[in-house]
Amino acid sequence: MSAGSGEYIAYHAHLMTCRSCYAPTSxxxxxxxxxxxxxxxxxxxxxxxxxxxxxWRxxxxxxxxxxxxxxxxxxKQKYRGQVNG
Structure with missing residues (x-):
């Protein structure tokens, strides 16, 4: 994952605050x-x-x-947005 993307930042922020999520064990x-x-x-x-x-897929x-x-x-959604955007 790209550490600078908005998606990654939102994911990481959630992991730091959510007691139900534990990434090392998925x-x-x-x-x-x-x-x-x-x-x-x-x-x-x-x-x-x-x-x-x-x-990667x-x-x-x-x-x-x-x-x-x-x-x-x-x-597909994100790739189309990048190609068309």
């Missing part, structure tokens, strides 16, 4: 999980090459397969 409340996915999607969409995006799929439908939606 335990998140609903809000924390959505913020993590937003930050991950922003990072993947910001990568310059398709092989980089595929690599595959890594996420390996570690968190339960989140892939939502993550794919967010990546």
């Amino acid at each position: 335990r998140y409340c609903d809000v924390g999980r959505d913020l993590r996915l937003q930050a991950e999607a922003a990072f993947i969409a910001s990568l310059k090459t398709l092989p980089e995006r595929r690599y 595959a890594l996420e799929e390996k570690n968190h397969p339960e989140n892939m439908v939502r993550l794919d939606e967010l990546i």
Whole structure:
């Protein structure tokens, strides 16, 4: 994840205050999980090459397969916004 992105800053701020979220064990409340996915999607969409995006997406799929439908939606949304914006 890109430490400078607004999505990452929101995710990190939430982690520091939420007693339900604990990132080292991938335990998140609903809000924390959505913020993590937003930050991950922003990072993947910001990568310059398709092989980089595929690599990071595959890594996420390996570690968190339960989140892939939502993550794919967010990546497409953010990537289209960058290309069209």
